[in-house]
Amino acid sequence: MRIFKDAGHLFRLAGLFAVGTLGFLAARSFIVPRSFGQYGHYRGAAIAEIAAHPIRFAGHQTCEACHADVAQTKAAGKHAQVNCEACHGPLAKHADDPSIDPGKPDTAVLCVRCHAASAAKPKDFPQVDAEQHAGGVPCQTCHQPHSPAIGAGETK
């Protein structure tokens, strides 16, 4: 073939280029994570990794599966919309293994956290100046947290 006369250097160059390209593709297949580009310009497997984070708050549905009696008391009272773990804290561990003691929340801290009077709070939200209102008597002497209206709910 006349056309390829004196073209050896071009073939060598083309060979080098081909080897370089193959090397690049091989390196790329190792370096780029396998799921990169699965959904977009990111590592698709990251989504499942983030979703695998452990759960700490069990969710009120889980609580109610065992504590139906409390759920019933609560549903009838003013705290019906307040989820269990809003006061009791994250209790997924207790839900997984009921032998783990969830501890009793401290009403001296909890009640005023929401109900301490402040001009900054919405006017229709029930607020008290604890000192004036009770004079140091603990809240649960009169109010039961699961159904706080006086005389309502359990006496526990």
Next chain:
Amino acid sequence: MTITRRQLLILLPAAAVAWESVLAGTPEASPNYTMTEHWWGMLIDIPKCIGCGNCVRACQAENDVPDGFFRTWVERYHVDDWHLANPQVISPDGGKEGFPVAKEDEGKYFFVPKLCNQCADSPCTQVCPVGATFIAPDGVVLVDQKYCLGCAYCVQACPYGCRYIHPEKKVADKCTLCYHRITKGLTTACCEACPTGARQLADLKNPNDPIHAFLKTHSVQVLKPQMATGAKVFYNALDGSVR
């Protein structure tokens, strides 16, 4: 078996495609959850927020957020008629332990809980040089912490200040909208812990989600609409002084 040159040329790209799919592996099986069936956001009902800080504490407990950093926090605004454009804003320790008692004073007070706005056109994902932060197919903006370099471009890009560099991991961290919970049918930790229902997880693709009725009947805004971020955290009765 002999293959002609023509057949080989046809087979080569097919084999390459097949090899690619082998390399990609099978997608993670997540039963009962299809990403494309959801489009997550949140509704924040300002008149219901009492500034108790439950959401901030719940978020830190659920997501191992280091002290002094916040995936969600609460701000208290005080606006009087002389300072409409310059509201006094406080957020002591992110509102984690509540707020100092406010005396009856001139002007109005209100609380504004803040978190990642899960923008549909998010500035943070656009600036990431390595594809470590992204919008998942269900509309949640996430960070791939194994891929993140910690360059903090996204921290600067977020107009809402919702990102930080994790002090130990040295990578970007932010609200995941409790991705590990919402993909399992639970609500977020902040919504679970909110005693007044001021925060509500919303699935905009679910036609039965109460968010749709709420958006139709209330005066709802997003933060910094002028930035055109497509924010999906909706604020009911948001005051104009909030930035």
